[in-house]
Amino acid sequence: MKFELTEEQEMTRKMVRDFAEKELKPGAEERDDREEFSRDLFDKMGELGLTGIPWPEEYGGGECDFISYVIAVEELSRVDASAGTTLSAHISLAGWPLYKYGSEEQKKKYLEPLALGEKLGAYALTEDTAGTDAANQRTTAVLDGDSYVLNGSKTFISNAGDAETYIVFAVTDQEKKAKGVSAFIVEKDTPGFTFGKKERKMGLRSSPTLELIFENCRVPKENLLGSEGQGFKIAMSTLDGGRNGIAAQAVGIAQGAMEEAAAYAKSREQFGQPIANFQAISFMLADMATRIEASRLLTYQAAYLENEGLPYGKASAMAKLFASETAMEVTTNAVQIFGGYGYTREYPVERFMRDAKITQIYEGTSEVQRLVISRHLLA
Amino acid sequence: MKFLLSDYHLKKQAEFRRFAEEEIDCGEHFPRDNLQKAARRGYLGLPLSEEWGGQGDDFLSYVLLIEEISRVCAATGTIIAVHTSVGTFPLVYFGTAGQKKRYLPSLARGEMLGAFALTEEGSGSDAAALATTAAAKDEGYLLNGSKQFITSGGEADLYTVFATIDRSLGHKGITAFLVEDGVSGLVAGKSERKMGLNRSSTTELRMEDLYVAASNRLGDEGEGFYIALSLLDGGRIGIGAQGLGLARASIEYTTAFLKKEEASGKKTGQSASFVLADLAARLEAARLLVYRAAVIKESGERCSKEASMAKYFATDLAMDAAARCIDLCGFSGSRSANPLSGYFCDAKATQIYEGTNQIQRIVVARELLRTIKP
Numbered sequence: 001m002k003f004e005l006t007e008e009q010e011m012t013r014k015m016v017r018d019f020a021e022k023e024l025k026p027g028a029e030e031r032d033d034r035e036e037f038s039r040d041l042f043d044k045m046g047e048l049g050l051t052g053i054p055w056p057e058e059y060g061g062g063e064c065d066f067i068s069y070v071i072a073v074e075e076l077s078r079v080d081a082s083a084g085t086t087l088s089a090h091i092s093l094a095g096w097p098l099y100k101y102g103s104e105e106q107k108k109k110y111l112e113p114l115a116l117g118e119k120l121g122a123y124a125l126t127e128d129t130a131g132t133d134a135a136n137q138r139t140t141a142v143l144d145g146d147s148y149v150l151n152g153s154k155t156f157i158s159n160a161g162d163a164e165t166y167i168v169f170a171v172t173d174q175e176k177k178a179k180g181v182s183a184f185i186v187e188k189d190t191p192g193f194t195f196g197k198k199e200r201k202m203g204l205r206s207s208p209t210l211e212l213i214f215e216n217c218r219v220p221k222e223n224l225l226g227s228e229g230q231g232f233k234i235a236m237s238t239l240d241g242g243r244n245g246i247a248a249q250a251v252g253i254a255q256g257a258m259e260e261a262a263a264y265a266k267s268r269e270q271f272g273q274p275i276a277n278f279q280a281i282s283f284m285l286a287d288m289a290t291r292i293e294a295s296r297l298l299t300y301q302a303a304y305l306e307n308e309g310l311p312y313g314k315a316s317a318m319a320k321l322f323a324s325e326t327a328m329e330v331t332t333n334a335v336q337i338f339g340g341y342g343y344t345r346e347y348p349v350e351r352f353m354r355d356a357k358i359t360q361i362y363e364g365t366s367e368v369q370r371l372v373i374s375r376h377l378l379a
Numbered sequence: 380m381k382f383l384l385s386d387y388h389l390k391k392q393a394e395f396r397r398f399a400e401e402e403i404d405c406g407e408h409f410p411r412d413n414l415q416k417a418a419r420r421g422y423l424g425l426p427l428s429e430e431w432g433g434q435g436d437d438f439l440s441y442v443l444l445i446e447e448i449s450r451v452c453a454a455t456g457t458i459i460a461v462h463t464s465v466g467t468f469p470l471v472y473f474g475t476a477g478q479k480k481r482y483l484p485s486l487a488r489g490e491m492l493g494a495f496a497l498t499e500e501g502s503g504s505d506a507a508a509l510a511t512t513a514a515a516k517d518e519g520y521l522l523n524g525s526k527q528f529i530t531s532g533g534e535a536d537l538y539t540v541f542a543t544i545d546r547s548l549g550h551k552g553i554t555a556f557l558v559e560d561g562v563s564g565l566v567a568g569k570s571e572r573k574m575g576l577n578r579s580s581t582t583e584l585r586m587e588d589l590y591v592a593a594s595n596r597l598g599d600e601g602e603g604f605y606i607a608l609s610l611l612d613g614g615r616i617g618i619g620a621q622g623l624g625l626a627r628a629s630i631e632y633t634t635a636f637l638k639k640e641e642a643s644g645k646k647t648g649q650s651a652s653f654v655l656a657d658l659a660a661r662l663e664a665a666r667l668l669v670y671r672a673a674v675i676k677e678s679g680e681r682c683s684k685e686a687s688m689a690k691y692f693a694t695d696l697a698m699d700a701a702a703r704c705i706d707l708c709g710f711s712g713s714r715s716a717n718p719l720s721g722y723f724c725d726a727k728a729t730q731i732y733e734g735t736n737q738i739q740r741i742v743v744a745r746e747l748l749r750t751i752k753p
Contacts, residue, residue, distance in 0.1 A: 001381055001382065001383065001384060001385065001388070001439065001670055001671075001674055002380055002381040002674070003380060003671045003674055003675070004380065005380060006380070009380070067380060258747075259751060262747055262748060262751040263751050263752060263753050264753075265748075266748060266751065266752075266753035267753035274753075276744075276748055279737075279740075279741075282740070282741070282744035282745075282748070283737070283740045283744065285744050285747055285748070286739075286740035286741070286742075286743035286744040286747065287740065289684075289688070289743050289744075289746075289747045290668075290688040290691070290692050290743055293668065293688055294661075294664035294665070294667070294668055294688075294692060295664070297664065297667035297668065297671065298660070298663060298664050298667065300380055300382070301382040301663075301667060304380055304381070304382040305382070308383075315663070317660075318659070318660040318663050318664075321656070321657070321660050322660045322661070322664055367649075367653070369656070370649075370652070370653040370656035370657065371649075371652075371653075371656075372656075373656035373659055373660060374647075374652035374653065374655055374656040374659075377634050377652075377655060377656070377659055378634065378637060378638055378641065378647060378652060378655075
């Protein structure tokens, strides 16, 4: 076994950390306040090569491994979790299914601009009545001549509105339930494709979350991803890898909150000494450090297994479950260490705490992860 | 990064598992038989270099051994871990050529069992406060005092005993001595009655005008505390491995139990299967923390933070896993009917010895705060 990062992985961490500290940190609070997505920052991620980090060079990618990818998401999230969502939805949810299931033409036409950061990607599976029960899709796609006609709506779609390329799931055969779902590549500005309300959220406020609406939206037949009926499998296998991204996001949020809390504990004095001297505080910090380290190892392990072409479904479910639960606990305790100041918007820990909550929910709730893991165990 | 065990370590892991399952018994009395069987395979000197009669294996293999043995019999795991980490390694690191030659081959072959006598009634976590004295006498020392909770006390053949040559020097007066069983003035008390790890002997060890020749002083005068500290990381990783083995035992027993229930038509509810899922995720995390600490230790780099994290995370898990698994499977006082009560009682010790889990948190917090600017 080897637990050291490779030189390439170390370089990725350093590069992304520099970018996050210089470019993301200064405006993070303001973007959160205004609920404002910055395309400019995404463009800068593109210039750095982050937007295609794990994809082959022939599709405009950085040809790095998945550990480098999760490190990138972790480092962005350490400073600004919304930016972590932008990148992980872009790569894991939009890029991955194109890379894995796309035809050569589709990869050239859609994956390459995503990888280069010229376009932003999104993934549309959830509907208002199809959350955890994702197979319960109501959006329909009917083949009519050279195109599929899409009708229905999607909820809680990250990067929506700003993204140009959407992976959309719809039912092509009602009878077959999950096996009647298909995946489509839908471009922004296709007639019949509009956006509904923008969600106002407790966290990740500078990552846009919108409803998608399809009204007789005609999608060219060649934009079917994979084959008809393969959609649910595409959706689920995409989420397996997506979970590594969210686990990494959770690790980053927790790390950011812990660093803030530890620094504060060293400088804040009560009863004539820094509060870090009190075990009630220092033991909280120790538990943060240990759980974050455990989360990080689980996350890198899942990414490693994906690199090696080995099964990683159980590993990524464990990573996502443990890391997101850790992020919630760590950020809550970070606010606790800051006391009243932590509850104010003067300090970033309340933002970390608000941002952490979603990691227990999206790309499979913690309960779904437990279901996945227990099925592996009891099968 | 490489997160999988190498082919070599997989082979060793399979070998240790087979050995533990087929040859280790989990009876009632001091596990002499288990130790002899382990000794025949060289497992009592596994990470010791071949030069001294050991197997020359690495620290990761050692951790795999302790994990597999503890999964079957945690007391045997404790005895081997103590024998190796703190019974043998002080000699490796600090012994003179003569001391090494005299003791290491016997320890490695298991002809001698090693033990470690640091703790006293008044000095547990605060090890530097020990009161056993070593007074100069005829080219040697006269030791007086009493040690507490000594694993393998009364059974071991060689004790590393810590005493102070001058209490006013604080930890700088602490000195280590090699004391063979049977010398006059060394008295082992009766074994403590404990809640778990019943097969391992835990005794008081009294030094009554015990004479130790200068040639059996380990390291220099005043170097004892440093010797004790230098063993901590390795010892803690070993106990982390024991925690892993115990946690696995609980989780594997419960998984099999629930599967059997399912086979007989009783569906596992989410209140049970989700508990199992959480434990399984924590077990995977504990495994990575323990193995990583072992790999760093092997590399020779400093690993205090990693060792402490591994120790307390894995042993807290061993405790929680036993408790939660009893919730899922029910409880029986009899080990043969249901081993969970045994795992539960054994696990508690792992949170306490080789530095309580509170001490581990002090170490982790200190290391973290050192690297953070206020």
